[in-house]
Amino acid sequence: MNAMTQPIPSTQTQPATRTGAQLVVDTLAALGVECVFGYPGGAIMPVYDALPQGQIRHILVRHEQAAAFAADAYGRATGRAGVCIATSGPGATNLITGIANAYLDSVPMVAITGQVAQPLMGTDAFQETDIFGMTMPIVKHSVVIRRPEDIPSAFAEAFAIAEGGRPGPVLIDLPKDVQQALCEPAALRRPAAPVLAAPCADAIAEAERLIAGASRPLFYLGGGIARANASEMVRSIIEESGIPAVATLQGLGVLQPDHPAMLGMLGMHGHRAANMAVQESDLLIVVGARFDDRATGKLAEFAPHASVVHIDVDAAELGKLRFAHAAVCGNLKASLAAIDFNIGEISAWCETTAQTRAANRPRYDAPGNGIYAPAMLKALSERVGDDFIAACDVGQHQMWVAQHCRFSRPQAHLTSGGLGAMGYGLPAAIGAKLAQPDKQVFAICGDGGFQMNIQELATLRRYQIPVKIVLLDNAMLGLVRQWQELFFAGNYSEVDLSDNPDFVEVANAFGIEAFSIERREEVDGAIDRLMAAHGPILAHVRIDPEENVWPLVPPGKSNAEMMEK
Amino acid sequence: MTPKAQGLEHIRIEFRCAEGALRRILGVVETRGFALRSMQMGSNGDHAVMTLALAPIDPFRRAETMLRQVARLQEVESTIHLTNGPPVAEVTNVAIA
Numbered sequence: 263m264n265a266m267t268q269p270i271p272s273t274q275t276q277p278a279t280r281t282g283a284q285l286v287v288d289t290l291a292a293l294g295v296e297c298v299f300g301y302p303g304g305a306i307m308p309v310y311d312a313l314p315q316g317q318i319r320h321i322l323v324r325h326e327q328a329a330a331f332a333a334d335a336y337g338r339a340t341g342r343a344g345v346c347i348a349t350s351g352p353g354a355t356n357l358i359t360g361i362a363n364a365y366l367d368s369v370p371m372v373a374i375t376g377q378v379a380q381p382l383m384g385t386d387a388f389q390e391t392d393i394f395g396m397t398m399p400i401v402k403h404s405v406v407i408r409r410p411e412d413i414p415s416a417f418a419e420a421f422a423i424a425e426g427g428r429p430g431p432v433l434i435d436l437p438k439d440v441q442q443a444l445c446e447p448a449a450l451r452r453p454a455a456p457v458l459a460a461p462c463a464d465a466i467a468e469a470e471r472l473i474a475g476a477s478r479p480l481f482y483l484g485g486g487i488a489r490a491n492a493s494e495m496v497r498s499i500i501e502e503s504g505i506p507a508v509a510t511l512q513g514l515g516v517l518q519p520d521h522p523a524m525l526g527m528l529g530m531h532g533h534r535a536a537n538m539a540v541q542e543s544d545l546l547i548v549v550g551a552r553f554d555d556r557a558t559g560k561l562a563e564f565a566p567h568a569s570v571v572h573i574d575v576d577a578a579e580l581g582k583l584r585f586a587h588a589a590v591c592g593n594l595k596a597s598l599a600a601i602d603f604n605i606g607e608i609s610a611w612c613e614t615t616a617q618t619r620a621a622n623r624p625r626y627d628a629p630g631n632g633i634y635a636p637a638m639l640k641a642l643s644e645r646v647g648d649d650f651i652a653a654c655d656v657g658q659h660q661m662w663v664a665q666h667c668r669f670s671r672p673q674a675h676l677t678s679g680g681l682g683a684m685g686y687g688l689p690a691a692i693g694a695k696l697a698q699p700d701k702q703v704f705a706i707c708g709d710g711g712f713q714m715n716i717q718e719l720a721t722l723r724r725y726q727i728p729v730k731i732v733l734l735d736n737a738m739l740g741l742v743r744q745w746q747e748l749f750f751a752g753n754y755s756e757v758d759l760s761d762n763p764d765f766v767e768v769a770n771a772f773g774i775e776a777f778s779i780e781r782r783e784e785v786d787g788a789i790d791r792l793m794a795a796h797g798p799i800l801a802h803v804r805i806d807p808e809e810n811v812w813p814l815v816p817p818g819k820s821n822a823e824m825m826e827k
Numbered sequence: 828m829t830p831k832a833q834g835l836e837h838i839r840i841e842f843r844c845a846e847g848a849l850r851r852i853l854g855v856v857e858t859r860g861f862a863l864r865s866m867q868m869g870s871n872g873d874h875a876v877m878t879l880a881l882a883p884i885d886p887f888r889r890a891e892t893m894l895r896q897v898a899r900l901q902e903v904e905s906t907i908h909l910t911n912g913p914p915v916a917e918v919t920n921v922a923i924a
Binding site (some may be wrong): 394395398399402403404405406408423576577578580581582 | 845846847850851854855858891892895896898899900901
């Protein structure tokens with residue numbers, strides 16, 4: 263591998279030898295890391311001893327899972343690897359959910375774990391876990407650093423791997439004796455960015471042939487577009503070609519909801535116009551998406567009339583679940599630039615899809631005086647505008663955010679898509695706000711997920727991070743309740759959260775401004791108050807426990823079999 | 828189960844010797860739906876070659892897809908699908924000396 267050599271920044275006061283822990287801090291700084299999220303403990307103490315000597319900002323979370331989620335969001339927002347740090351044993355295992363989240367959504371992250379000293383490894387020592395082995399299925403790469411002199415190169419490689427190609431998490435396990443050992447600082451060798459092979463000319467030609475011959479083409483936009491920072495290019499292609507588009511959960515924001523070509527999200531809670539277009543299409547142009555089961559429904563009946571042009575940076579995704587007639591592997595921007603989207607006559611198709619969209623617009627005139635969450639979320643995102651960033655938990659509110667919020671770009675929609683991890687919203691909002699302090703960052707939480715990382719209110723308070731929390735409280739595990747209603751004969755098992763704490767009092771106890779609303783006429787004032795707040799604030803919003811998310815494709819069914827309200 | 832699912836797939840993987848490489852590769856093979864039936868490996872300490880005989884756990888698992896997933900691993904240098912399934916011992920004889 264080619265490498266550039268860059269000396270680690272040094273000062274005149276820096277001794278000739280450095281401990282491994284000091285080298286960790288030096289190297290992170292040399293790699294451009296400005297902010298890390300973590301929680302100290304025994305096996306990582308030398309690194310924490312060295313941290314104050316450096317220039318890196320450390321955010322002390324109150325649970326390691328939150329450190330991983332915050333680093334994940336930092337990575338999504340910036341495109342650079344977010345960094346989380348934990349000690350060995352329980353600290354490391356508490357990172358696992360966040361690492362898995364980053365893996366499934368292809369997010370750049372570097373997770374650093376302390377480990378017991380090497381002589382103790384493999385002896386069941388106190389707080390020893392094989393985090394290296396435990397995380398193998400959920401990392402892009404991992405390494406145990408055995409010698410302090412390897413730290414600069416191993417860290418540089420970890421960041422290059424995390425951020426390159428299809429991004430993902432990299433775990434670095436650091437035995438305590440390596441952190442404590444002295445060594446001569448070596449020059450930092452940054453691996454050159456991997457050179458991705460140019461997309462295959464035959465695949466490009468086949469893609470162009472399919473596009474030119476299609477009468478009902480459809481773009482299927484995925485999260486890979488955000489990771490490749492290719493939104494502008496995709497928008498431009500769609501505007502020039504006029505080809506309609508649907509998006510996955512992770513692809514939302516590439517096109518605005520009101521863009522004439524945008525038919526909405528496809529899949530289990532997708533828009534009818536999107537799912538119908540997929541079923542009627544004769545050509546799917548899949549960009550940075552992976553035919554996730556929540557998007558496809560019953561795979562055998564998904565897009566039954568369509569040929570597939572699949573464009574992705576990861577060769578392993580091509581043909582994994584659906585045969586690609588043209589499999590274009592490579593950097594998304596390079597691939598898209600190489601393809602001539604010379605489309606034939608598709609005006610009738612565009613008109614049909616537009617009519618379906620118009621006939622199935624969401625309605626916001628729900629009966630009653632209670633707060634209709636979809637309407638509130640739509641109004642909130644539109645009021646905030648292009649600065650709106652939302653980090654969600656998982657459940658009904660997550661789907662309402664996806665269905666009804668307006669995102670100026672996919673990086674503004676932070677959601678746990680592949681893993682579906684409750685508790686993501688609040689720590690992710692913290693990571694996003696620190697990454698993009700000029701944006702208005704909202705944590706949109708359900709009452710279930712919020713309580714999975716509620717302790718991070720203390721992090722908000724300590725650092726006065728002006729995250730705005732919208733807590734949609736239906737006193738239920740709403741999506742599970744909905745499925746029990748629809749698919750388990752109304753047998754409501756363990757979904758009742760009616761004994762929730764008083765969230766306003768809880769927030770106040772953490773030192774966070776908070777207020778509660780429950781009537782529709784209070785929504786506008788609540789949005790005003792949220793937007794005007796200079797510090798962290800929580801709006802507790804009581805909503806109907808029996809409200810459901812619609813439409814819904816029942817599990818195992820084709821996307822053509824959508825249930826409506 | 829179809830006849831294909833009952834048959835064995837034979838693959839050859841060359842990889843850089845690094846801590847955890849073997850575990851990582853075998854983990855991907857199993858996680859992606861192939862049961863290990865036999866394995867032979869040779870190594871010179873820096874590089875290794877192994878040949879695996881694998882049984883897909885259902886008829887829908889394709890060795891080509893799994894091999895692309897193995898190829899994503901940082902330590903993996905090459906993968907080959909030995910479509911005719913030569914005897915394992917014969918393949919490992921070409922392992923790095």
